[in-house]
Amino acid sequence: MLESFDNRTGVIWYNNRFVPWREACVHVLSHGLHYASAVFEGERVYDGVVFKLDDHTQRLHESAKMMGFTLPFDSETISRATYELLHRQGIKNGYVRPIAWRGSEMMAISAQRNTIHMAIAAWEWPSYFDPDTRKKGIRLGYTPWRRPPANTAPVHAKAAGLYMICTLSKHHVEKKGYDDALMLDHHGHIAESTGANIFFVINDALHTPIPDCFLDGITRQCVIDIAQRQGIDVCERVITPKDVESADAAFLTGTAVEVTPIASIETVRLKGHPLVDTLIEAFQAYVRQTCHHHKTCESVSL
Numbered sequence: 091m092l093e094s095f096d097n098r099t100g101v102i103w104y105n106n107r108f109v110p111w112r113e114a115c116v117h118v119l120s121h122g123l124h125y126a127s128a129v130f131e132g133e134r135v136y137d138g139v140v141f142k143l144d145d146h147t148q149r150l151h152e153s154a155k156m157m158g159f160t161l162p163f164d165s166e167t168i169s170r171a172t173y174e175l176l177h178r179q180g181i182k183n184g185y186v187r188p189i190a191w192r193g194s195e196m197m198a199i200s201a202q203r204n205t206i207h208m209a210i211a212a213w214e215w216p217s218y219f220d221p222d223t224r225k226k227g228i229r230l231g232y233t234p235w236r237r238p239p240a241n242t243a244p245v246h247a248k249a250a251g252l253y254m255i256c257t258l259s260k261h262h263v264e265k266k267g268y269d270d271a272l273m274l275d276h277h278g279h280i281a282e283s284t285g286a287n288i289f290f291v292i293n294d295a296l297h298t299p300i301p302d303c304f305l306d307g308i309t310r311q312c313v314i315d316i317a318q319r320q321g322i323d324v325c326e327r328v329i330t331p332k333d334v335e336s337a338d339a340a341f342l343t344g345t346a347v348e349v350t351p352i353a354s355i356e357t358v359r360l361k362g363h364p365l366v367d368t369l370i371e372a373f374q375a376y377v378r379q380t381c382h383h384h385k386t387c388e389s390v391s392l
């Protein structure tokens with residue numbers, strides 16, 4: 091039997107109160123459920139510290155704004171709630187999921203006067219892909235679903251509705267035995283996977299798609315920064331499925347997947363490149379250093 095996420099012990103922060111995990115419910119007549127008027131975040135906890143919490147909270151505020159609503163809590167409240175939650179749950183290494191959604195006052199397309207609700211849950215979560223798969227590199231397959239153009243959806247919001255095509259895509263490729271789906275944009279150019287950004291190593295340089303119709307991930311931005319500081323060329327450009335054939339290596343970046351090597355994309359096998367291991371290590375070192383710095387600052391201010 092699959093252990094369900096709604097049947098656990100502990101607490102969830104819900105509209106500024108800690109409620110028992112199993113009682114953190116929404117009503118079936120919630121606008122967020124029917125019309126996908128919900129935004130969320132995914133954050134990782136390393137040794138008791140939420141990596142880039144301020145950036146994630148900022149993105150949550152911006153996602154809400156793009157959806158036409160305002161979060162009912164400021165960043166400081168969200169930050170305090172997150173750490174209190176981690177403390178109560180006793181989580182040192184795990185995942186944090188804040189979510190905000192429109193409530194039930196109006197249950198039609200228009201929802202101008204709906205209350206905005208917000209919850210934060212946290213749980214232990216070691217690795218997105220199982221460690222063996224991850225070490226060998228994951229296998230990606232193409233999905234027929236494409237990222238929508240920027241004038242058809244709020245593509246830079248981490249909004250629930252945009253994940254409809256991600257779940258469809260992931261299911262599509264899982265049936266064929268792949269680990270994740272590679273999504274193209276509306277032009278047929280490579281965009282991202284279902285929950286992470288993608289990079290290629292071509293001629294000793296990093297190449298990554300321009301995030302014009304998908305999230306410019308926080309991990310993506312870190313990896314670009316780390317690479318540039320190491321003197322590695324980073325080229326943001328249009329990348330086509332044909333370009334994949336000339337790539338030596340590729341990897342995904344994201345809060346959940348961290349930096350995960352890709353072994354193949356459909357029939358194209360990627361032989362690998364030492365740059366990928368260098369970046370995996372450099373990213374881990376950066377995470378450790380950032381989290382350690384946060385801890386040190388916290389203890390000074392206490």
Ligand code: PMP
Binds near residue numbers: 248283305310343346
């Ligand atoms: N694209 C999608 C669709 C995602 O869900 C995520 C994960 N939030 C990313 C990219 C990577 O973003 P980040 O590095 O901020 O986690």
